[in-house]
Amino acid sequence: MGMTLTEKILARHAGKEKVEPGELILARVDLALGNDVTSPLAIQAFRSLGIGEVFDREKIALVPDHFTPNKDIRSADQARMMRDFAREQGIVNYFEVGRMGIEHVLLPDEGLVVPGDLVIGADSHTCTYGALCAFSTGVGSTDLAAAMISGEVWLKVPESVRIVLSGRPGKWVEGKDIILHIIGTIGVDGALYQSMEYAGDGLAALPMAWRFTISNMAIEAGAKNGIFPFDGVTKAYADGRSAREYAVVVADRDARYSGEIAVDLGALEPQVAFPHLPENSRPLSRVGNVPIDQVVVGSCTNGRIEDLRSACSVLRGRKVHGNVRMLVFPATQEIHLQAMREGLAEIFVEAGAAFSTPTCGPCLGGHMGILAQGERAVATTNRNFVGRMGHPESEVYLANPAVAAASAVLGRIGSPDEIS
Amino acid sequence: MVLKGRAWKYGDDVDTDVIIPARYLNTSDPAELARHCMEDIDREYAARVAPGDFLVAGKNFGCGSSREHAPIAIKASGASAVIARSFARIFYRNAFNTGLPIFEAPRAVDEIDAGDLLAVDMRNGSLRNETKGREYGIAPIPPFMQELVAAGGLLRYMAARRKERVGP
Ligand code: SF4
Numbered sequence: 233m234g235m236t237l238t239e240k241i242l243a244r245h246a247g248k249e250k251v252e253p254g255e256l257i258l259a260r261v262d263l264a265l266g267n268d269v270t271s272p273l274a275i276q277a278f279r280s281l282g283i284g285e286v287f288d289r290e291k292i293a294l295v296p297d298h299f300t301p302n303k304d305i306r307s308a309d310q311a312r313m314m315r316d317f318a319r320e321q322g323i324v325n326y327f328e329v330g331r332m333g334i335e336h337v338l339l340p341d342e343g344l345v346v347p348g349d350l351v352i353g354a355d356s357h358t359c360t361y362g363a364l365c366a367f368s369t370g371v372g373s374t375d376l377a378a379a380m381i382s383g384e385v386w387l388k389v390p391e392s393v394r395i396v397l398s399g400r401p402g403k404w405v406e407g408k409d410i411i412l413h414i415i416g417t418i419g420v421d422g423a424l425y426q427s428m429e430y431a432g433d434g435l436a437a438l439p440m441a442w443r444f445t446i447s448n449m450a451i452e453a454g455a456k457n458g459i460f461p462f463d464g465v466t467k468a469y470a471d472g473r474s475a476r477e478y479a480v481v482v483a484d485r486d487a488r489y490s491g492e493i494a495v496d497l498g499a500l501e502p503q504v505a506f507p508h509l510p511e512n513s514r515p516l517s518r519v520g521n522v523p524i525d526q527v528v529v530g531s532c533t534n535g536r537i538e539d540l541r542s543a544c545s546v547l548r549g550r551k552v553h554g555n556v557r558m559l560v561f562p563a564t565q566e567i568h569l570q571a572m573r574e575g576l577a578e579i580f581v582e583a584g585a586a587f588s589t590p591t592c593g594p595c596l597g598g599h600m601g602i603l604a605q606g607e608r609a610v611a612t613t614n615r616n617f618v619g620r621m622g623h624p625e626s627e628v629y630l631a632n633p634a635v636a637a638a639s640a641v642l643g644r645i646g647s648p649d650e651i652s
Numbered sequence: 653m654v655l656k657g658r659a660w661k662y663g664d665d666v667d668t669d670v671i672i673p674a675r676y677l678n679t680s681d682p683a684e685l686a687r688h689c690m691e692d693i694d695r696e697y698a699a700r701v702a703p704g705d706f707l708v709a710g711k712n713f714g715c716g717s718s719r720e721h722a723p724i725a726i727k728a729s730g731a732s733a734v735i736a737r738s739f740a741r742i743f744y745r746n747a748f749n750t751g752l753p754i755f756e757a758p759r760a761v762d763e764i765d766a767g768d769l770l771a772v773d774m775r776n777g778s779l780r781n782e783t784k785g786r787e788y789g790i791a792p793i794p795p796f797m798q799e800l801v802a803a804g805g806l807l808r809y810m811a812a813r814r815k816e817r818v819g820p
Pocket of ligand 1: 297298334335336355357531532533591592595596613614
């Protein structure tokens, strides 16, 4: 019996010919990631063992993005603990404010994750890099500490479910809608403990940015990772981006899958996930009248340049509705700069939106855009749990950047078609 | 070892944002985190939980973020364990890595009501609902994980491996 993409990458990193679903393995990691929320716990754990140095100072990435620029004194203390550790250990991939970005957009863009890698991160959306045909998954701070000690992680080999995409997506449908549709179909635990492996002729229509969005939200279906096969799109993104060589891994023809889900991209409409779970997705045409107070465009899900372009294509020459606050967070400094060069920043500001420095900020209800009691937001982020963006009685609706921008103009959730 | 306490019962998909809201993640102090544990769905919990009590929930408990602050907050709140129909995977490993016992027991969960007195015997793998007078089996811990426990936890296990490979 052959192996799936995930099984192959795990086997290579565990030094084995073959692995089977259910097997517990110790695997070598190519990169271990922490942020300003999860690293402090890992650093304390690391120090508690009295170990002098991390296993490899080039294979650890530390990114202050959640509560930075520092929100308050406590978050400043946490960020400092991480910075001090990075300096003391000579961590090569530490990214200071002003040179940083949201971790899951930053790392692949910087070439720190390449196809064939095994990456763990003390952040649940570490699964984002599956888009590059790498295995990556979120773990906790203790796992990060363990990886900093030995360069390894224990993993249970997941079963893989095959998601076969066909057809071409219609107007205003983006990566976000594909994944919201899938989560809406299988539920927030629909792929629990499993790998979601994408396949099918529909892949050709999926640009890299969409693949990142889709892999990013694998965790929202309970999955361990969401992985795409390596193809021309992957190659175009990966070539020349990293000093490290990458490996092209291909799933075996006789690989075993626990199930198959078929998605006809041509039949999809833009999706909106209603509070308070990402599985509450509905086609945009069935949303009804939902007035909103805030729109957030950004995050590791949809803060890429393609996302800003998509929002701008709707917003250009229009104004944000009088009752709405629109906040835009480019995911990295590089994207911020690019948005300025292309004139996107100008479009946002002229429309009456706030254009911010990169940060997770409102995505996790951290800072810079917290909702008051009873307020409603449309966000291009990935979670709409109770209290996710602020008050426990506020609401978050998840959508793609074009729908978010249209909603900002309309003052209620709506389609770009309604204003063009 | 026998864990004993009352049940605090919740539904499906209890996520890490309600176990400990992100607005409190600017600290990793367990006592401080415990004060806000579950507050967005249950204002009573943090104030009234008694040492040894159990969190009992439906499917996919702990879904959402990878924050280890979630199992830490539960443990520091005084709860002895979480019993659920199923657990989200990162929460599962975090609970294990931080020493919060968790048990998958779907049938028991269905029959537990809030306030029931429960006893879990970790050695013989049984869960007793003393209020209802019913007993259930619970799955044993996998062998690899027992190895980690025997080594004194994940970190010590990894430190020993590092010594083997690269020397002290
Ligand atoms: S943008 Fe949101 S989901 Fe992504 S890493 Fe930051 S807090 Fe997490």
